[in-house]
Amino acid sequence: MSEYNPSKIEESIQKIWRDEERFKSVPDKREKFYCLSMFPYPSGKLHMGHVRNYTIGDVISRYKKMKGFNVFQPMGWDAFGLPAENAAIANNVSPSEWTKQNIEHMKGQLNSLGLGYDWSKELRTCEPTYYKWEQLLFKKFHEKGLVYKKKSFVNWDPKDETVLANEQVIDGKGWRSGAQVEIKEIDQWFIKITDYADELLDSLDGLDWPENVKTMQRNWIGKSNGAHIKFKLEHSNDYLTIFSTRPDTVFGASFLAISPQHEISIKLGESDSDIRSFLIKCKEVKAAEADMAKAEKLGIETGLNVIHPLTGDKIPLWIGNFVLLDYGTGVVMGVPGHDQRDFEFASKYNLDIKQVIDGKSDELPLLEKGKLLNSGKYNGLESEDAIAKIIEELKESNLGEGLVQFRLRDWGVSRQRYWGCPIPVLYNDGIPSLVDESELPVELPELPMGSGPIPLSQNNEFINSKEGYKRETDTFDTFMDSSWYYARFPSADNNDQAFDKNSNYWLPVDLYIGGIEHAILHLLYSRFFHKALRDIGLVNGDEPFKKLLTQGMVLKDGAKMSKSKGNTVDPQAYIDKYGADTVRLYMMFTSPPEQSLEWSESSVEGSSRFLKKLWHLINGRKYKIIDEPQSLNKNQKDLRRKAHTSILKIMNDYETRHSFNTAIAAIMELFNSIPESFKRDNPSEAEIFCLNETIIFILKAIHPIAPHVSEYLWNNFTDGSLGRIDSSWPFADKTLMEAESFQLVIQVNGKVRGKVEIEKTLSQEEIESTAKAVENIKANIENQTIRKVIYIKEKIINFVI
RNA sequence: GGGGAUGUGGUGGAACUGGUAGACACGCUUGGCUUAGAACCAAGUGCCGCAAGGCGUGGGGGUUCGACUCCCUCCAUCCCUACCA
Numbered sequence: 052m053s054e055y056n057p058s059k060i061e062e063s064i065q066k067i068w069r070d071e072e073r074f075k076s077v078p079d080k081r082e083k084f085y086c087l088s089m090f091p092y093p094s095g096k097l098h099m100g101h102v103r104n105y106t107i108g109d110v111i112s113r114y115k116k117m118k119g120f121n122v123f124q125p126m127g128w129d130a131f132g133l134p135a136e137n138a139a140i141a142n143n144v145s146p147s148e149w150t151k152q153n154i155e156h157m158k159g160q161l162n163s164l165g166l167g168y169d170w171s172k173e174l175r176t177c178e179p180t181y182y183k184w185e186q187l188l189f190k191k192f193h194e195k196g197l198v199y200k201k202k203s204f205v206n207w208d209p210k211d212e213t214v215l216a217n218e219q220v221i222d223g224k225g226w227r228s229g230a231q232v233e234i235k236e237i238d239q240w241f242i243k244i245t246d247y248a249d250e251l252l253d254s255l256d257g258l259d260w261p262e263n264v265k266t267m268q269r270n271w272i273g274k275s276n277g278a279h280i281k282f283k284l285e286h287s288n289d290y291l292t293i294f295s296t297r298p299d300t301v302f303g304a305s306f307l308a309i310s311p312q313h314e315i316s317i318k319l320g321e322s323d324s325d326i327r328s329f330l331i332k333c334k335e336v337k338a339a340e341a342d343m344a345k346a347e348k349l350g351i352e353t354g355l356n357v358i359h360p361l362t363g364d365k366i367p368l369w370i371g372n373f374v375l376l377d378y379g380t381g382v383v384m385g386v387p388g389h390d391q392r393d394f395e396f397a398s399k400y401n402l403d404i405k406q407v408i409d410g411k412s413d414e415l416p417l418l419e420k421g422k423l424l425n426s427g428k429y430n431g432l433e434s435e436d437a438i439a440k441i442i443e444e445l446k447e448s449n450l451g452e453g454l455v456q457f458r459l460r461d462w463g464v465s466r467q468r469y470w471g472c473p474i475p476v477l478y479n480d481g482i483p484s485l486v487d488e489s490e491l492p493v494e495l496p497e498l499p500m501g502s503g504p505i506p507l508s509q510n511n512e513f514i515n516s517k518e519g520y521k522r523e524t525d526t527f528d529t530f531m532d533s534s535w536y537y538a539r540f541p542s543a544d545n546n547d548q549a550f551d552k553n554s555n556y557w558l559p560v561d562l563y564i565g566g567i568e569h570a571i572l573h574l575l576y577s578r579f580f581h582k583a584l585r586d587i588g589l590v591n592g593d594e595p596f597k598k599l600l601t602q603g604m605v606l607k608d609g610a611k612m613s614k615s616k617g618n619t620v621d622p623q624a625y626i627d628k629y630g631a632d633t634v635r636l637y638m639m640f641t642s643p644p645e646q647s648l649e650w651s652e653s654s655v656e657g658s659s660r661f662l663k664k665l666w667h668l669i670n671g672r673k674y675k676i677i678d679e680p681q682s683l684n685k686n687q688k689d690l691r692r693k694a695h696t697s698i699l700k701i702m703n704d705y706e707t708r709h710s711f712n713t714a715i716a717a718i719m720e721l722f723n724s725i726p727e728s729f730k731r732d733n734p735s736e737a738e739i740f741c742l743n744e745t746i747i748f749i750l751k752a753i754h755p756i757a758p759h760v761s762e763y764l765w766n767n768f769t770d771g772s773l774g775r776i777d778s779s780w781p782f783a784d785k786t787l788m789e790a791e792s793f794q795l796v797i798q799v800n801g802k803v804r805g806k807v808e809i810e811k812t813l814s815q816e817e818i819e820s821t822a823k824a825v826e827n828i829k830a831n832i833e834n835q836t837i838r839k840v841i842y843i844k845e846k847i848i849n850f851v852i
Numbered sequence: 853g854g855g856g857a858u859g860u861g862g863u864g865g866a867a868c869u870g871g872u873a874g875a876c877a878c879g880c881u882u883g884g885c886u887u888a889g890a891a892c893c894a895a896g897u898g899c900c901g902c903a904a905g906g907c908g909u910g911g912g913g914g915u916u917c918g919a920c921u922c923c924c925u926c927c928a929u930c931c932c933u934a935c936c937a
Binding site: 089091092094129132133134205206214215216217218219263264266267270271273338339340341342343344345346348373377391392459460462463465466467468528529530533566567568569570571572573575603604606611640641642643645646647648649651653654655656657658660661663703704707708710712713715716717718719720723794796798800801802803806838839840841843846847849850851 | 853854855856857858863864865866867868871872875876877878879891916917918930931932933934935936937
């Protein structure tokens, strides 16, 4: 008998798939299923996270195909981005060459895993055939009024004279130069995602997405009701406007704080050296929100006052490093009595702390709402009431108004990098205009000979390549590239249109699978893109991804696998050693998709062992057509019951729960439940019938996960008599699932004291007396009054004494 | 700082709707096969205890006949935080 040889089998089966073009998808009459896994950044090698992500997608795609769906599963490359520039500097290769080589290698790896992609629709975001359309979409967004330019902040490395990504700033220093990084303001392109804030929020409700992701998006969008309140600057005609969700606490305002980048701060810095040095200090904070929040809250008095709009009191104006110019109005009202952060700030700088809300305790800060006090004529009113009345008064005196504010900010899409999609803009005397459609794409130029990846701003040939104009030198944020690729896939081979009838047929994506780390940004940008494309008339429907599955990370020794930690495991070594089927089986078996997965070497061995056992049971055996036997003995009935209940459970696990680990456990259980006698050389006809049925069920059930070995065994077992393995899913016959008895668990006061097998024909009284008669139960309830009997049908009986 | 998760044997995990905690595996122990090992096969394996029994799902408290599951509270770890992708 031949041994299980994964590499030989996998190669031969993959050849059949290639020759048949098994995974090429075209529209037809079946129900469609567009299954998409987040495309990878071509970093060079597949990592475990990819293997997991793509195996999940492939398992579901193959399962859906067996269930009769027309499945489309494409794959492509998120090919622009920072790592290519880093590699270019480190290895002196061009980003495009490096990227191309990585793609070739990774594509081979994906194929060796047996992933069923329709490569006829492959796309690469770094190719002009892709980004030409991205440039056109940007132009359409511009025509719709969704694009504008404004100043905003970046991490600036003064030594290298480059803009740094957040991850390139380490402890406030540039990663390469080591220079102190500064916040710098530059002019950049923005897209008005906030125009869609309400819709992005509201249409979350109808999505079949995990609740936690929807919650994260809701909180990110952050719709809040509040008010703008104007404070007049003393000795001036200017006003400062703040936004507050708690106008009921306005009488507790004891300071106002402005951002260090606010024009007043900058003006004061010019004449006051203390303020100047404070502002310089504030520049030394990384632009990332987490870093700003962690930084110590610092402030400096401006010496200016503002006038409280309701009391007329003078209130000091401060500059605070925690105030973001980009967010809200760039001015904050400090109410130390009722806000944690304001309280800490006021305590530190000895500012007034007033209580204006009556709470259960008098300990400040008091964060909850309640009755107002120390608030003039509003004393005694409940917060909600007071909010309405205060807004009314402010409105009458033109010093404020109620309004809804979003936390969501517009999307800055400018990057000062080489390896990205050029923003298609021309400047004539500094006036920008979008490049004409007939002149698209604006191609990214090759790098000058011998140069590293210099930004386009240093490439004069590019800048001046259209006479009379200067070209825009910013490139797009790579989130732009990945925000619409899902819609391009079905039309990826069409160079005349961004989206053709294929996109219309396949969209929306029925299941989108990817890492939880994309829960907010990528998924929100894509949702925005879809809505904007819809309004331009390019796609149908309101949402791009009907259902979402977010997978957890792959860990080693409790930590995320990363190069810097040196704890990476190269999947290729395992594919080479055990074969793709084992790696896929291991990945699916060891943890449910949404949880993180701890890599363990020895468990891989276990998955391989199961496939070997499967091989030894089935290889060499031949399927024989036998009529369904008239009567079966207990063993035979039990096996059939197990087979049919298992198939039903596995179906539910694949389809509804996406719980592949329990599906595999059920397959293993079914395998283990085959009586030894059925496998002998001379079984009875009835035994052969039951065994054949079980083998068919097991091969079909494991096929989405271990497609090579199952198809190979299937072909040899059936000799083509039952069609291709992926042509159908087994029928689970409910009439075969019924058992004649069940095990009843007997509890006394909620503790398990015994178990007994009960015939289903028994009445509840009979069950109760049978339970009471069980040896250990008798002892437990003797001489006791049974106060209550709780019977849960065919499960449990509990005697309460 | 804010937002979202997770926590169950030596290990990965199961328990789907409040109803037998530990399915299915890994590992380990013992035995078989073997000159030996690997592989394979069989039995055992939550903890304490000779046993009867008791304890047990991150800690503490609560609801319930019954809690891994619901509520309160605390702790630990991970992810995101708008220029990593």
